[in-house]
Amino acid sequence: MLSRRNWMAGAAxxxxxxxPGGAKNIVIASSNGLDCCNIAMAHICAGKDTxxxxxxxxxxxxxxxADDSVGYGGLPNEEGVVELDASVMHGPTRRAGAVAxxxxxxxxxxxxxxxxxxxxxxxxxxxxxxxxxxxxxFSEENLLxxxxxxxxxxxxxxxxxxxxxxxxxxxxxAPPGKDMAAQFPGVSGELLAYALDxxxxxxxxxxxxxxxxxxxxxxxxxxxxxxxxKIPGRVGDSPIIGSGLxxxxxxxxxxxxxxxxxxxxxxxAHSIVENMRHGMSPKDAxxxxxxxVSRNYNHDKARLxxxxxxxxxxxxxxxxxxxxxxxxxxxxxxxxxxxxxxxDGSGNSRLEDCIFLYxxxxx
Numbered sequence: 001m002l003s004r005r006n007w008m009a010g011a012a013x014x015x016x017x018x019x020p021g022g023a024k025n026i027v028i029a030s031s032n033g034l035d036c037c038n039i040a041m042a043h044i045c046a047g048k049d050t051x052x053x054x055x056x057x058x059x060x061x062x063x064x065x066a067d068d069s070v071g072y073g074g075l076p077n078e079e080g081v082v083e084l085d086a087s088v089m090h091g092p093t094r095r096a097g098a099v100a101x102x103x104x105x106x107x108x109x110x111x112x113x114x115x116x117x118x119x120x121x122x123x124x125x126x127x128x129x130x131x132x133x134x135x136x137x138f139s140e141e142n143l144l145x146x147x148x149x150x151x152x153x154x155x156x157x158x159x160x161x162x163x164x165x166x167x168x169x170x171x172x173x174a175p176p177g178k179d180m181a182a183q184f185p186g187v188s189g190e191l192l193a194y195a196l197d198x199x200x201x202x203x204x205x206x207x208x209x210x211x212x213x214x215x216x217x218x219x220x221x222x223x224x225x226x227x228x229x230k231i232p233g234r235v236g237d238s239p240i241i242g243s244g245l246x247x248x249x250x251x252x253x254x255x256x257x258x259x260x261x262x263x264x265x266x267x268x269a270h271s272i273v274e275n276m277r278h279g280m281s282p283k284d285a286x287x288x289x290x291x292x293v294s295r296n297y298n299h300d301k302a303r304l305x306x307x308x309x310x311x312x313x314x315x316x317x318x319x320x321x322x323x324x325x326x327x328x329x330x331x332x333x334x335x336x337x338x339x340x341x342x343x344d345g346s347g348n349s350r351l352e353d354c355i356f357l358y359x360x361x362x363x
Contacts, residue, residue: 025345027040029208029341031340050090062223065145071084083102083226084225096247100125104143114136123241204307210254220254242270268309269311272288286311286322308337322355323355327356
């Protein structure tokens with residue numbers, strides 16, 4: 001039998017993340033998650049489950065056509081089709097669910113949650129995921145907005161072969177000197193500028209949300225439309241348990257946004273949680289994994305400067321951190337990699353600065 005003395009000695013040896021007590025209501029998310037954190041915190045304060053809270057929070061982004069890296073209005077694959085990925089993890093039951101390459105369903109986070117609750121699987125993909133969603137009562141709808149369709153068409157028209165030829169414009173039969181504005185009559189200059197920017201610099205935004213309540217219960221969700229103009233069927237880190245999301249009820253939770261391929265190679269979310277398990281603070285745990293990403297490129301800043309990746313960590317005692325590979329925004333992505341969203345129950349959500357590994361060189 002375990003004596004009280006031995007139990008106390010064992011508890012003292014645990015890292016702070018695993019110590020009993022001290023939990024509080026905390027929600028953190030990527031920088032596009034201010035409203036998400038507000039909604040999630042409202043659910044937690046109303047006594048709702050932490051997983052219900054984070055899913056309700058990210059639904060704000062999934063339903064928002066202005067967020068072109070998540071859900072409805074997300075930028076499509078190279079064939080003009082929006083494909084969505086999402087994952088959920090529920091700390092109290094230690095269960096998880098995910099969907100990948102899901103088409104025509106606006107809220108993949110809800111489908112991922114049903115995969116967790118209604119099946120003995122963890123991930124469904126492609127046509128199977130769509131059939132499951134429809135069986136669960138979801139209706140198919142076109143997720144491509146006019147704005148995202150325009151960005152896709154501009155991307156296609158900017159493609160050139162080695163001789164500068166495009167099948168979409170300025171070919172042998174096309175009138176000479178035809179500029180982009182002439183190719184899209186009736187489109188405002190502001191909208192065309194947006195489309196050109198997205199065509200040249202595909203987004204890798206995504207939203208990750210992690211939550212802790214005063215009972216010490218934790219959950220997380222990551223949802224995305226993935227890399228713009230991707231090869232159909234490409235899956236990044238967001239729906240992969242251990243990369244885009246990981247929750248351990250006894251330690252903490254972590255998630256990621258940004259270039260998914262780099263995160264998959266270091267199993268980022270799981271690595272951060274394991275770092276915290278072994279006593280690292282959330283900040284140190286995040287920095288360690290960012291260094292692993294850098295190491296994969298032999299710390300070559302010229303190559304690393306071609307992408308960005310963010311990690312978010314929430315420990316069971318309420319300590320948290322957000323971290324970025326670079327401190328400067330990666331081109332004009334509309335996604336602020338230097339900051340992350342936080343709601344501690346004291347009022348509306350706010351943005352806090354990320355720690356970072358490198359100072360991005362000025363253009």
